[in-house]
Amino acid sequence: MSSWSLLHAAAGYVYDAASGALSLAPRVNADDFRAFFVSAQGWGSLRMKREGEQCVAEVALAWGILGVRQITLAASDPARAAKSVSVEGGSAVDVAQGSDEIIIAFETGRQLTAGDMLRLRYRA
Secondary structure, three states: OHHHHHHHHHHOOEEEOOOOEEEEOOOOOOOEEEEEEEOOOEEEEEEEEEEOOEEEEEEEEEEEEEEEEEEEEEOOOHHHHHOOOEEOOOOOEEEEEOOOEEEEEEEEEEEEEOOOEEEEEEEO
């Protein structure tokens, strides 16, 4: 059981199914981070990659379902990042900033099913 805690800690991964809130703040290899995740109703992979001044965050669901209403991502310059968020697929979002993170709230929520990928881009 404790090995799962290490994986979640390294990924900065937290998922609350009741609220649909997912957080990702990698503590290791933050410029090109990949890990798998498991939730109560599905599993898949997480990725955060810095490409120059751009960051890309991806949630890919391999099996099951995953409801997402909000994603919190680590950001070294939250004010700049919050102004530049784009979501592939054109979902309407509200963006807020914290001290070292951006909080992206989907106006209608997203329901991922097996094979779906949620990709977000923002300035680092």
